[in-house]
Amino acid sequence: MDLQTYDYIVVGAGSAGCALVERLTRDARIRVLLLEAGGTDRKFWIKVPVGYGVNFANPQLNWGYHAEPDPGLDGRAIYWPRGKVIGGSSSINAMAYMRGLPRDFDDWDAAGASGWAWRDVQPAFDRMERHLDRDGTDSARPEGEGLLPVSDLSDQMNPFSERFLAAAEACGWARRDNLSTATGEAVGYYRSTVRGGMRCSAADAFLAPARRRGNLRVVTGAMVRRVTVSGRRATGVRFSARGETFDVEAAREVILSAGAINSPKLLQLSGIGPAVLLRQHGIDVLHALPEVGRGLQDHIAISHVFRATAPTLNNILGRVVPRVSAGIRYALTRRGPLCVPVNQVGGYVRSDPDQPEPDIQIYCNPLSYWSGPKGRPVLDHEPGFLLSAQLCRPTSRGEVAIRSADPMEAPSIRPNTLATDHDRAGAARSVAIIDRLAQAPVLRDVTERRLEPAAELTDPEARMADFRARASTVFHPTSTCRMGPDAATSVLDARLRVHGIAGLRVVDSAAFPNVTSGNTNAPTMMLGCRAGEMILEDAATGAHDRRLAHAP
Missing domain, CATH: 3.50.50.60 (FAD/NAD(P)-binding domain)
Incomplete structure (x- = not known):
């Protein structure tokens, strides 16, 4: 070389x-x-x-x-x-x-x-x-600026996702057209780094x-x-x-x-x-x-999984014939469910009015799935949806350290999750936000039951035990x-x-x-x-x- x-x-x-x-x-x-x-x-x-x-x-x-x-x-x-x-x-x-x-x-x-x-x-x-915009156009930018596309894909998202926004509005959270530039509490369709599908x-x-x-x-x-x-x-x-x-x-x-x-x-x-x-x-x-x-910091999210009585993305991606049809559509047009990332709706919210700033980020996906072997997502074949929440600004700090002088050896990653009272309280607020959203009538009316955690799990201490047992990084170190x-x-x-x-x-x-x-x-x-x-x-x-x- x-x-x-x-x-x-x-x-x-x-x-x-x-x-x-x-x-x-x-x-x-x-x-x-x-x-x-x-x-x-x-x-x-x-x-x-x-x-x-x-x-x-x-x-x-x-x-x-x-x-x-x-x-x-x-x-x-x-x-x-x-x-x-x-x-x-x-x-x-x-x-x-x-x-x-x-x-x-x-x-x-x-x-x-x-x-x-x-x-x-x-x-x-x-x-x-x-x-x-939805049609892929934007205003002209000077040469060399605006190299990163931030796309509005809302017209390609699953119709069930509109229920998430209605539920959020019922909770008192303001809807914003361009969520990516939000400077305060707001919910909306996530914008994505996608161009031409x-x-x-x-x-x-x-x-x-x-x-x-x-x-x-x-x-x-x-x-x-x-x-x-x-x-x-x-x-x-x-x-x-x-x-x-x-x-x-x-x-x-x-x-x-x-x-x-x-x-x-x-x-x-x-x-x-x-x-x-x-x-x-x-x-x-x-x-x-x-x-x-x-000083290592990261976001830790908890997800609750629900069975739906209305069609969701599972009806397409979780079944062979609709999935093949969606693949053909994507190949021909670069449109449809395959051109949309998994996170469709979410935003920054305050867990209670006394919070001076939004303290929780939510993710709402019209798709139910679980983590399988090696963390690979396993899709549900029946209609479902997923509600996730994470504390925006954790205060716990961890560490990354080499294990040896060998460059090929993976380092030791010690996240030190939930090490502070602030973060433990934030975990409880994350679970409460999911409950609040799930109980909005527009979602409750199309929910058959909660699959994970089990519907009968209601005690606050049991909920925190579930958080510790299932919560995970969302990959933001x-x-x-x-x-x-x-x-x-x-x-x-x-x-x-x-x-x-x-x-x-x-x-x-x-x-x-x-x-x-x-x-x-x-x-x-x-x-x-x-x-x-x-x-x-x-x-x-x-x-x-x-x-x-x-x-x-």
Whole structure:
């Protein structure tokens, strides 16, 4: 493999990495190398929106991580899928697009991530997004802006979903046409990263245009073993691909965009992290940075499953003839139930009027299913629906830590779920919200019974026991290399630079000071776009070179 020195080396072609390299490669003078451990995303079930369930446990596309047994969830070792493919988790996620709430980002700013308040990030979202109406059209955008489609698919959603919205309105929650841009309590049809009836991942939106430029090289199947460091400056990376090991240099910066699990893992393997942990595994401590891997946050949701007396999506996807018919329609028109992701209705709600901000996110799916072997969804053949809820802003924090000095070994993921009184109370409120929604007459009138948990389970303590026995991650890990004011309490400064190491940044959801209130894919891509702009600004002003000059 013929490799040269690049200006920037980006590790990870996921949601943030793809957005980042699109911004960086706009400057034709800059040479960028993008390394991805996975392979191509040119696969049918990646592109078909309903293929989410098919790819959920596919080891060809997925790191297939499991968390450690979690005391807060009855000691269960929960499956934590993360994308290992071009596009990363944006190639295997459920495609729901939610920016988050203004308070999320104002809290980032207050935590020491100066310049990441809502007033700063809202324009970045606006520049990144292209909101598509039901017919796939939108208003004209300036060249280079609006690369990410955010589509209204409400006309393709199952008719049963309208009942969810009617039930939500009966609960007093306001309906909003474009839920993705909500800044307060609102429910509606989820908008999705879908274009022309097909998934539009970060690779489709950002990496595709970047690849048409001559200054980007993408290497797949590249397992990065460590960042190379000289003194207190990152100089490049060592990676393995096709049975060989390569060292490649970065003239300006190494940027980790490997995600909230693998970015702290790579820092630790490189000798940057908690000194005790590194010494335990025989790794030389190049820079003791205690918060690397710590601060992990995630959303935990509980789902209740119901049998319906009216037709739902199960009548199509759960039966052979209607499913084949839907497949033919999709092949011919790119429309119908296969072009719609699984999450159809939801939003941010307040569990009671005393809550100053929405504290619960709900998901309403016109489809009943269960988790089967290896977490793969198993469809019900009879009509049903599912109501889910999660606490928007948990306060529990966990940790990611290497198990050994072997780059091929999966890290230890310790979520520390329900570790705070706030989160335990939030779990109870999540269950109460589901009950409130399910009892709205428009849903109650078409409900035969609750399948899971059992209908007779009504005692509050038993409900919490059910939560601990069945609740699970919704795959939103963040904050393991969070931005903050100093090396004692954080990993990165407000420009995503690793404290104490020049020429090294982390650009992905690991950098979030706290998890946002909703789905994390949108803010992760926004962060990648803004990071690219920041890096180009630093290069133009010489801030990058001055920081390197002061590195020991």
